[in-house]
Amino acid sequence: MELAPTGKLAHSQKRLYFLKARDLKDAPLWEYHVHTSYTDGQCTVGEVVSFAQEQGITRLVFTEHTEPEHANTKGWFGQYLGDIERERRLVGNRIDILAGLEVPVTDLSGGLHITREMERQAQFILGAVHRYPGIGARRVGDLSREEALELEYRCLMSLAQNPRVDSIAHIGGTFSQYWGTFPHELSAEVIAVAARNGVAIEINSQYHRPMETYIRMCLDCDAYITLGSNAHRLREVGLCASLLRDGSQVLYKE
Ligand SMILES: [Zn+2]
Numbered sequence: 174m175e176l177a178p179t180g181k182l183a184h185s186q187k188r189l190y191f192l193k194a195r196d197l198k199d200a201p202l203w204e205y206h207v208h209t210s211y212t213d214g215q216c217t218v219g220e221v222v223s224f225a226q227e228q229g230i231t232r233l234v235f236t237e238h239t240e241p242e243h244a245n246t247k248g249w250f251g252q253y254l255g256d257i258e259r260e261r262r263l264v265g266n267r268i269d270i271l272a273g274l275e276v277p278v279t280d281l282s283g284g285l286h287i288t289r290e291m292e293r294q295a296q297f298i299l300g301a302v303h304r305y306p307g308i309g310a311r312r313v314g315d316l317s318r319e320e321a322l323e324l325e326y327r328c329l330m331s332l333a334q335n336p337r338v339d340s341i342a343h344i345g346g347t348f349s350q351y352w353g354t355f356p357h358e359l360s361a362e363v364i365a366v367a368a369r370n371g372v373a374i375e376i377n378s379q380y381h382r383p384m385e386t387y388i389r390m391c392l393d394c395d396a397y398i399t400l401g402s403n404a405h406r407l408r409e410v411g412l413c414a415s416l417l418r419d420g421s422q423v424l425y426k427e
């Protein structure tokens with residue numbers, strides 16, 4: 174398996190390696206999208222790590238939400254880092270654990286919802302489109318399909334060109350909650366731009382069905398990918414990688 178570093182990204186330079194889509198047939202059990210009880214997940218960092226070990230997961234990247242409305246306690250970020258550091262010491266080199274963040278866009282010109290301190294300490298930035306910028310008090314569901322399509326696309330394109338972002342979460346996910354599948358030709362455009370900029374694409378087992386469609390788009394552009402389950406419960410940790418481990422037998426059949 175060929176693994177390549179993302180290279181230019183400051184927070185990734187340490188030891189973060191992504192897969193290429195062509196490596197998936199031998200994919201390791203890696204999980205790059207997990208929430209804990211510090212925000213809207215159900216389990217603690219320690220519980221997730223124990224479960225991940227039982228499942229044979231060899232890399233676990235926590236990606237807590239940065240939006241303050243998701244935080245259950247003030248000042249959680251330092252405790253989160255502390256928990257992860259403690260688990261890292263306990264498990265040794267049996268599992269590679271990283272402290273990441275899922276960070277939404279705040280505008281169309283590179284703005285991210287993250288504090289300077291968080292950005293300095295996070296080892297992985299999963300850029301996301303959650304609430305669309307510039308819509309004032311309106312909710313995403315109040316927009317027309319065309320407005321939402323345009324905003325989702327422009328937000329994703331801003332992530333694809335953002336050197337502060339390691340990987341783009343659930344392409345088309347926010348749009349799809351209201352208007353069905355985000356058009357594949359637009360996803361393909363975003364993936365092509367991200368691939369040129371060395372920004373990885375998350376294959377997300379919750380939002381991307383079938384995942385093979387997105388993997389093929391990544392293959393076409395030779396994009397880096399990360400596998401994310403958007404796990405909020407223990408049983409979801411590692412789901413994306415294990416589904417693909419089975420599915421890849423079909424995808425790569427000679
Ligand atoms: Zn998200």
Ligand SMILES: [Zn+2]
Nearest residue numbers: 206208275403
């Ligand atoms: Zn998430």
